[in-house]
Amino acid sequence: MxxxxxxxxxxxxxxxxxxxxxxxxxxxxxxxxxxxxxxxxxxxxxxxxxxxxxxxxxxxxxxxxxxxxxxxxxxxxxLCPELVRTLRRELAELDARIDAMRRSRGALAAYLG
CATH class of the missing domain: 1.10.1660.10 (Multidrug-efflux Transporter Regulator; Chain: A; Domain 2)
Known part of the structure; x- marks a missing residue:
């Protein structure tokens, strides 16, 4: 096609x-x-x-x-071993980004009182 x-x-x-x-x-x-x-x-x-x-x-x-x-x-x-490692690494990076966004959100919310 x-x-x-x-x-x-x-x-x-x-x-x-x-x-x-x-x-x-x-x-x-x-x-x-x-x-x-x-x-x-x-x-x-x-x-x-x-x-x-x-x-x-x-x-x-x-x-x-x-x-x-x-x-x-x-x-x-x-779930071959390489895939498990890759997905765990991706999850860890995603969790780190979520934590950073929560901190940023908290700071912005604090500015608003």
Missing amino acids: LIGELAGRTGASQRSLRYYEEQGLLRAERDANGYRRYTTESVRVVARIRALLAAGLSTDVIRTVLPCVDGAEALEID
């Missing part, structure tokens, strides 16, 4: 699909004229990518996590 059809099936923009390919998350074959050709599996891959992005993971992290992910609608994750 061409990029427009994949975009229509997944709800992802063509620009996003090109970006996923640039980031090494999505593969496409090229026709002689340079058009991208995607397989039906690409629909599931895009669903996985979008779900992982919605969970707050960066494309760098998704690149390492994607081989451990199965399913499309409800993600099934194979």
Whole structure:
């Protein structure tokens, strides 16, 4: 299928699909004229990518996590040791950002009395 059809099936923009390919998350074959050709599996891959992005993971992290992910609608994750380390690191970083935001919020609220 061409990029427009994949975009229509997944709800992802063509620009996003090109970006996923640039980031090494999505593969496409090229026709002689340079058009991208995607397989039906690409629909599931895009669903996985979008779900992982919605969970707050960066494309760098998704690149390492994607081989451990199965399913499309409800993600099934194979918790291989590398993935566990990656997800724990991401959670720790997220917790640190939440703590910093709580401190900032407290300071702003204090200014308001």
